[in-house]
Amino acid sequence: MFFAILLVLFLLVCVFICLLILIQSDKGGGISGAIGGLSGANSFLGTQDTANVLTKGTYIFGAVFLVLCVLMTLFEPGGGVAKSGLQKRAEKVQTVTPVPASAFGADGFIDDDGGAGAPGAGVGAAEEGAPAE
Numbered sequence: 001m002f003f004a005i006l007l008v009l010f011l012l013v014c015v016f017i018c019l020l021i022l023i024q025s026d027k028g029g030g031i032s033g034a035i036g037g038l039s040g041a042n043s044f045l046g047t048q049d050t051a052n053v054l055t056k057g058t059y060i061f062g063a064v065f066l067v068l069c070v071l072m073t074l075f076e077p078g079g080g081v082a083k084s085g086l087q088k089r090a091e092k093v094q095t096v097t098p099v100p101a102s103a104f105g106a107d108g109f110i111d112d113d114g115g116a117g118a119p120g121a122g123v124g125a126a127e128e129g130a131p132a133e
Helices: 002-023 030-034 038-043 047-074 083-093
Strands: none
Touching: 002 047
16 A cells, blocks of 8 residues: 555656656746746746756655655565566475485386386386286
């Protein structure tokens, strides 16, 4: 639940940072030109002040972006530790129990009776077409 809230905040911050960056102009006249030349924006903040406000806003939201990234990795629903494919395969190999050597017959295959008896006794002569005794 907490991760979902962080994710929504993260997406909102991402969109807002994109808008802040797109509104800025490289010469300092960004927001007054974006509003459409209204004199209210220019007289309220001034051209230089709008550039300073947008720059500071970008810094602030950039810092919030980084903090949210760290918090999201700490509160990730999968325990916070992602495993690579190599780690998963290594764990799978470690959990597999080996077949005991007594289960194999003389031919190298697993005997039908699970290895009880003489080597190769699991595959009977009757299966090969010879009469059973």
